[in-house]
Amino acid sequence: MNGKTFFEFCMSIRQRHVEDAVHGVITELDENAVRSSIKFVDYKVDETSDHPVTATLQLKDGQLAHVRCKYLVGADGGRSTVRALSSIPFPGVSSPHKWVRLDAIVKSDLPVQRGPGVGVESDAHGNVLWVPTDNGRTRIGFVLKDELYGVDGSSVTAETVMEEARKALLPNSLEFVQLDWWTVYAIGQRVAEQFRKGRVILAGDAAHTHSSGAAQGMNTGIHDATNLAWKLAGVVKGWYKEEVLDVYGSERRASAQYLIELDKDVASLISGKIPERFNAPPDADVNEYLYGVFEASAGFGVGLEVSYPENLLNKTYPGDELSSTVQVGHRGPDAALFRPGARFPRRLQELVASSGRRFSILVFAGEVHSVDGFPTLPEARAAKYAELRQYVDSAESFARTLADVFQFVTVVRGEGVMQPAEAIGVPPLGKMAYDHTGDAYDKYGVRTGEGALVVLRPDGIAGFAAPLALDGIRAVGLYFEGFVEPRTISQGAPLWKVGSAVGEVSVEGQEEHTV
Ligand SMILES: Cc1cc2nc3c(=O)[nH]c(=O)nc-3n(C[C@H](O)[C@H](O)[C@H](O)COP(=O)(O)OP(=O)(O)OC[C@H]3O[C@@H](n4cnc5c(N)ncnc54)[C@H](O)[C@@H]3O)c2cc1C
Known part of the structure; x- marks a missing residue:
């Protein structure tokens, strides 16, 4: 993996x-x-x-x-x-093969019994599936001969499938202690x-x-x-x-x-x-x-590389600048991050979890350097970050004009203590997390001297990436305007209030959120 x-x-x-x-x-x-x-x-x-x-x-x-x-x-x-x-x-084909699957507690002298699943070669029964599962059970699967299946499989019994399983695993032994479940089926694709x-x-x-x-x-x-x-x-x-x-x-x-x-x-x-x-x-x-x-x-x-093509929700940044090597349409990688002052890391995927409601805008602010013992963003990047913050707080920002489906997470390369606003120069956008080892920056392919904006969809798929700049956040806004409805009065106050204090609610057992 x-x-x-x-x-x-x-x-x-x-x-x-x-x-x-x-x-x-x-x-x-x-x-x-x-x-x-x-x-x-x-x-x-x-x-x-x-x-x-x-x-x-x-x-x-x-x-x-x-x-x-x-x-x-x-x-x-x-x-x-x-x-x-x-x-x-519902077009497709039906395969002529009939397959058996069974779950049982078994004893066998196969060399690999409770490890990962294996395939056992059998002349008469195809590639025999042997997968140790939960609670001491093993799933065994093999091809059933046509003559045993008959016209509609109605003559197949538990004894037939156990006997065929024993034959399929020869010369190894197979003894059934308890057969929980079995099925014979034809494949339709x-x-x-x-x-x-x-x-x-x-x-x-x-x-x-x-x-x-x-x-x-x-x-x-x-x-x-x-x-x-x-x-x-x-x-x-x-x-x-x-x-x-x-x-x-x-x-x-x-x-x-x-x-x-x-x-x-x-x-x-x-x-x-x-x-x-x-x-x-x-x-x-x-x-x-x-x-x-x-x-x-x-x-x-295993599901980690299920990916989707470019479309309304997966878009490549229109400019030439490649700020992140993360591929839109692919799952955003997980990484170990530290909340300010924390001794134990949190998963990036956990920090962006939002009960499926919100798109997460990861603000990779770049690396902090120690100034008088305090982690601090270099001036030029701090200015860019402040510009972004100002835009997000402004009346024209998508975070105020569109439906309330966004959350921000600021990811800083380096280590820091309790004062995120001091490290960045302005209150951070959303939750703040430190990337101590460069894990997230490496996996998202973001240069620590440049930073980037990466949008993750509510299902964790990367939807868009843009430079850490005013043009970048405006491009993020245009991306959202393609499919997010304008905010209505009934949706209440926007998440971002100009000049208001930014707070974080982090109560065990409840969803973490920024207020
Ligand atoms: C032998 C075998 C082994 C398999 N092994 C794996 C495996 O290892 N991994 C894996 O990922 N998948 C496996 N699968 C596939 C998996 O079982 C199915 O893909 C999965 O169950 C499909 O889920 P579903 O909810 O779409 O449909 P179903 O599980 O078929 O559920 C549909 C539900 O809808 C209900 N329903 C149907 N019509 C109506 C109606 N008119 N009104 C009300 N309710 C209705 C049914 O009663 C049923 O409860 C296996 C399948 C088989 C046969």
Whole structure:
């Protein structure tokens, strides 16, 4: 993971535990949010209404209920009713291979048992998946022979899959202590033609299905949700222009298409066939190709290198000056930073977290030098910073004219004590953090003698970068004007008040914010 994340490990957790964790958090926020045994059956749209969508639901007792809303998100799985009712085509192919997946407590003499996942070569069963997961369970996966599958798989039993698993792992032994779950399935590789059609938005398996070979189904659905949630909330709240929802569609559809292409290779290689596009020699080792594909796509697989092209939300600075080497459309790197006077570092990703509401403007103010024992910005850069601060406080600033969706974090290279305003010369924009080791400056490719402005979207993707200068912050304003709605009176006072004191609220268990 090459320093792209704060964590030092990679762990496979079964989907049911991820679902339980997500369910727990949603229930904490609203205990009625998740309801079962309610079936969505139909919807209609009336654009003249404030809440144009009326969804029809069938309750447990068969009664129909109607819910009115602004948008309808179809996250209802591969056989999505929402997708079908919206006449959104779902083109693709079905692979002829049938795969088995099982979770069990097992005993085996395989040399690698509880380490990272491995692939075991088997002539009859393709590349056998062996992934130690949580609570002493192991996930085992392999290709099921056509004759055992029969016409529709109805003759396959738990005994069949355990017996085939034992054969697949020969000459190593395999003993089942407890079989928790198993499934046999055919692979369909499909992507919906549109992820957004008017008031309807598709996410998860409703929008894309593929094999479990790259273990990306749920992961990709979670990326859909992370990409969509803040955009949809922002449009519904009146903060963003509606085009932002089209960006969801284009970003996530391109990502799903990339995954399908990857999945075609992985599914074919796991089933023992090298895809033609590799032009492999007749005696080529299929497993070498499989590992090559996994290695090349590892960053995408763990989610850290999921990236998006240039669009309304990911824009390159129009000037010639390259102030940061961070790539727009890619995840903003994490880094260890110190709050003023702190002994322990905080994660940059933690400092910019905002419950998905705010874009973070990282103000890389450059390096401080010691003057009379105090860390101080050199005069020229301090003047630039003061100019920025003045612009942000002024009536023309986007932070005052546009909807309240911004937060600033000032990142200074060097070490400092309690007086950020003294180090910078003016009260800092937003929270202030010191980069003791140059970690953030290195990862964002910012010169310590120049500084830079880097915008991170609420989902952590870098959206824009500009020089630390008045032109730079004005360019940031133009970038936001492309998709943020003007501030309305009902949205209340702006975050930035001219000449007012800047405070920080940092109470354990609550979101940190600047006032
Ligand atoms: C064997 C196997 C192994 C897998 N392994 C992995 C893995 O290792 N990693 C990974 O990331 N993914 C994996 N996946 C894929 C993953 O399970 C799916 O991609 C994921 O569950 C999709 O989530 P979803 O919420 O979009 O759809 P679903 O999980 O299908 O959920 C849709 C929900 O909508 C409900 N629903 C459907 N229609 C209606 C309706 N009309 N009204 C009301 N409710 C409705 C359903 O009851 C269901 O609860 C695997 C899948 C399989 C089959």
